[in-house]
Amino acid sequence: MTNVLFVCTGNTCRSPMAEALFRAKGMEEVQARSAGIYAAQGMPASEGAKTVLHERQIAFGHASQPLTDELIDWADIILTMTKSHRDIVHQTHPKAMDKAFTLREFAWDDKYGADIADPIGGTDETYRACADEIDELLDQVMKKLKQW
Template identity: 50%
Template sequence: MQRILFVCTGNTCRSPMAEAILKNKQMDEIEVRSAGIYAANGNEASAHAKKVLEDNGIAHKHRSSLLTRDEIDWADLILTMTSSHKMAILQQYPQVGTKVFTLKEYSGESFNPDVVDPYGGSLAMYEQTFRELDELIDKAIGKLK
């Protein structure tokens, strides 16, 4: 069983969408969670994130959670939405350097390491982020196999 943890800032937009996308691919050998570097525990995903997931036929119950040592230890692979998320994890948990990557880095994207944060943006921005995450996750799955 491969355990994957997606990490973003508040755990209400990008990382829960990534978690939902990967879960929706129904890969029995993968367990997935998400967390946020600065998340408040218990918040729902943003309204636009929920709408985009719903529009793409993905049901996902989500409550935000703060990134903790337990989550770090649980994960075999930690995929962050930005290079600053990656650096924050490495500063606090330097021993996990071999299992932390930006999602783009892990997926083989070398141009810009960051998935744009749609927080506070339009539904169209969330749709664009969803499409980007779906594509990156497909590439990451190819690497996992």
């Protein structure tokens, strides 16, 4: 079993969408969770994230959680939404150096790729575009995990 942890800032938009989209792909040998660098405990997913997942008929209950040592230890791979998230994970959890990557970096072996923009406060279309970007990257992540 492989454990993948998706990380963003507040664990209410990007990382919960990534977790839900990944789970919906049905890769049973991989478990997914999400957390936030600056997340409060127990917040629901943003309305935009809920709308996008509902439109895709993905059922997902979510309560935000901060990134903890326990989650770092649980994860085999940590996929962040931005380079700054990855860098914070590396700085605050040195034991994660070899397993924390940006989502784009892991998907395409691209250390210099663009960050996934935070849709917080945006329109439903902003959230749809973010989910589409994440979903496309997750397809590539799944291909890599199958070879892992």
